[in-house]
Amino acid sequence: MKGRYLSLAASGAVLCLTAVTLTGCGAVGGLTGDNEVTLRVVAADYGDNPQNSSEAYWKDLATGFEKANPGTKVEVSVYSWSEVDAKVAEMVKAGKAPDIAQIGAYSDYAAAGKLYSAEELLSVKTEADFLGPLADAGKVKQVQYGMPFVASTRLLFYNEKLLADAGVIGKDAKGWQPKNWADLEAAAKKLKAANVPTPFALPLGREEAQAETMMWMLAGGGGYTDNEESYSIDSAPNVKALEFLRDKMVGQGLTGPVEPGKLDRQAAFDGFTKGEVGMLNGHPTLLKQAAAKGVKFGMVPLPTSDGSDQPAMGVADWVMAFKNGHRQESGKFLDFLYQPKNVTAFTEKYDLLPATTSGYQAKQAATGGSAPQLKPFLTALPSSRLYPVGKKSWAGVSEDIKQNIGKTVQPGGQPAKVLEQIATAARAADPR
Template sequence: MKGRYLRPAATGAALSLTLATLAGCGTVSGLTGDNEVTLRVVAADYGDNPQNSSAGYWKNLASSFEKDNPGVHVEVSVYSWSEVDAKVAAMVKAGKAPDIAQIGAYADYAEAGKLYTADELLSVTTEADFLAPLADAGKVKRVQYGMPFVASTRLLFYNTKLLGDAGIIPKDGSTPWQPKSWADIEAAAKKLKAANVPTPFALPLGREEAQAETMMWLLAGGGGYTDNEEAYSIDSAENVKSLEFLRDKMVGQQLTGPVEPAKLDRQAAFDAFTRGEVGMLNGHPTLLKQAAGKGVKFGMVAMPTIDGTDHSTMGVADWVMAFKNGHKKESGKFLDHLFSAKNVTTFTNQYDLLPVTTSGYRAMAGSTGGSAAQLKTFLTALPSARLYPVGKKSWAGVSEDVKQNIGKTVAPGGQPAKVLEEIAVAARKADGER
């Protein structure tokens, strides 16, 4: 899952950790005794500064695992999202793959025969605990290799003050906004523009997360990247119509602000929202704390659809995988520990993300403290959400193609049908489809 659909800002520099130096309880790889095993784990950082780095979570997780499993040592390296996938790829290429990696994609490694399957690693209880759509998204040719780590869904955020001032909702916020169709979004954006709101609707189709923003609109338009048989349908008539709406009704009527969508990244849009400059935008749970921290009053609703009828919503997940390094038993034990209800909820609560397991889902659904009430709105959509086609080895390339080109489709004079066809042809070729 390259991009910012789940994760907060990358920290920039790599935060390389070994428990030998941080906790004094680990050992350097290669210096363990004859009956000892060292697991090398690489993970991504979900923090946006050194103080809330994921390094602390992994340190505590590994320490508690080592305590219960004498003779198994764990070395964890935590890197920013801007480099973690490349780090793992370089390790694999050099013949030094980690035992476990928590990164953005798994399918290419599975296709190359480098990963253990989930049922080779996990206890029956752990394997059965994954939410069904997330477990299915972790499969290649109906076999699960990718284990979901954390998940997220998306909602439409709106600034209650700006909508109140524009006459869209009562100024006192007594009645929430309840848009159902894209016509409702267009009408509200026009009122916000008339009220001199700098960006009525932020449409981030810049490189950071264009593939996510695009997928939200495609699904709400009755389409998507794939059809019901999971074959690519990028150039479908529904998808073309969705992008034409954005080109003609949103960008064409100057309702998307001063920065053209192709140059607007997700975090830049979030920052503008927290400054009170954006009326509406699609967002993930990370925006909850960012907006609240700046004192912005906001509401959240399900993404309206093209015609007001229900369509699939988007979900996203990051992945854990175990490489075939001869440590299947030890890796499996560590993953069972990682996916325990306690450890799942510890991580999701820290970063306002969604659990990937039924036990974690129930724990969050029953919680009342902190931002639990707001997160439940995201949580409700998770069991039936559609995810990126990450089980396709071609997805990483398709995602990059979307990032580079989709912004052109909504610019004045853009050609959605032509661009989508070009992306689709390349996608089908890469995936071996006709």
């Protein structure tokens, strides 16, 4: 659920200059004109090029809200997924938190007392519309601070032509279902023998390393936390999963010319749409990107290490409102954001899954008609495992993973050592 870089820093700078004489451009948002309130919103970009940047969505949303709410202006800055979390962290540290942020983690800000709760912000109707598992994931100590924005689950995408040409599937095969990791390895070897540049793309770069890592951990019987929701990052199944990637996939030259630790998700997607990648883990956004380039592809659940059933990974991105003195205005804006028509406009634009019951029901109807390819993603959502976003330490742990996990699959990499270091820091930051 990531995109290209787009910054509206210039407009942010103009806003700051406007507000400085009144507020010093500090944590409290600017007031302009006759007590007009300006809400500062920071959002992530889900597009893969300037033409489908999320900027257009937020601009239209802001215009519609301003028209319906005279006296409140909305200034939006959109950043790529590789930097938006860090941008918000910098703003908060500098005492210039935005009024509303749409980013990847909320719990550290909630634990620090910097956020309004959902109950303080939303109408009863809006608050009750969130899908139960996602609303629960947005809670810290039973209070919801993180409001789920959109969700996705992940499937293994494969290029039908490349697999057929390599002899993995028959020319007329309608589907392929690898049973375990040995099947993936065998398929990747055939793709390599057929001179496919990247048999299996393994993006462990900064953009979304924490997601790719979690998919493999879950498929190996592990995960970031155990059944008691305590960190288990350095568990034996997790170590084995990374050893498989190091020895069988990277070590045998099956992951292409770019080192996994330097490969970002969108770059892997781009390779797939160009017909250079045989297999990779992907989310619904890849559907349109691949179809637009005429790539014929199949989608199956990522097989587990031994063929046993394991939960798939789900991801939710979050909206939060900082305590900048604009609770009422922020609440109105969020009620507007979560109106069914606005939820549908965004999820349809990027082929993502809604975080609301009304949106989920609409998407279920669409999977039988206008969006049938979304059905397997939607089916997996209710039972999927999410990041441990309720832990205030998660943002830091996620950053640690982004910076270091790529080292584990390098030749000579030490998964056990790196995971132990990450786990030790995680447990220290989240004592139970």
